[in-house]
């Protein structure tokens with residue numbers, strides 16, 4: 001059951017910074033002879049929150065990695081405020097599903113101050129930034145602890161604070177709450193809305209969870225099954241806050257997303273020579289991960 005999110009009344013881009021616009025134009029990505037994504041074009045406005053949904057293995061992370069400058073497109077262009085993405089850049093912050101990216105031998109405060117330190121900021125600035133962003137994720141009191149002394153949800157918050165301390169204009173999030181238990185995930189979703197509003201960053205957020213996309217996104221882009229995955233549809237999420245993905249106003253969008261994803265999961269299953277009916281209630285057990293969380297989201301035939 002999804003809980004409503006309370007919008008932060010003091011939101012309005014508190015630190016005065018703005019996100020950057022992102023343009024994905026005719027992007028093709030290949031790994032050797034494998035064609036991962038094909039002809040993807042997306043215009044993401046400055047400060048927008050775009051969720052990428054799609055069957056497991058379709059290429060969501062690949063597209064995100066290209067946006068982060070980790071993967072170079074075979075064809076097409078990626079630009080941020082009109083400048084081409086040529087490699088990793090502190091303006092493009094990446095949050096991964098696993099918080100293993102944290103440095104276990106550094107304290108939480110040192111982890112968050114790491115980016116500013118690498119960029120030559122003074123000790124006072126490092127500490128002010130760590131304090132500010134740990135405060136934003138509600139972990140100022142944990143600055144002196146080590147990551148191993150925190151829960152999974154707290155570590156994920158530290159990861160978010162560490163990315164935000166670089167003051168990126170675009171935050172790329174690859175299933176950041178996917179490894180968390182349902183309750184922590186819900187809290188993190190609420191936090192995310194507040195953090196996004198406080199920073200004004202543009203966010204591109206990969207998820208398997210339709211309800212999560214409805215709760216968080218300004219728009220949801222659905223990808224087709226791979227290989228050579230493309231964009232199947234883009235939906236605006238025109239719902240008032242506080243949002244509740246199970247509310248009647250969200251029903252039509254939820255149904256459309258489930259139908260789109262269902263079609264793509266079943267197509268992927270067929271392409272693998274598996275029974276497409278597995279994509280209904282057995283999706284969660286599909287060994288290839290085609291269903292995973294989507295399997296649960298797809299529900300039964302009666303739901304559709």
Ligand SMILES: Nc1ncnc2c1ncn2[C@@H]1O[C@H](COP(=O)(O)OP(=O)(O)OP(=O)(O)O)[C@@H](O)[C@H]1O
Pocket residue numbers: 031034036054055056057058059060061062063226289
């Ligand atoms: N470095 C690589 N070399 C070869 N193939 C790759 C590489 N990275 C990804 N792929 C392939 O590209 C396709 C897309 O992978 P990707 O991880 O982007 O999918 P995804 O939609 O993010 O999956 P999931 O939802 O399961 O995380 C997959 O078939 C994957 O095996």
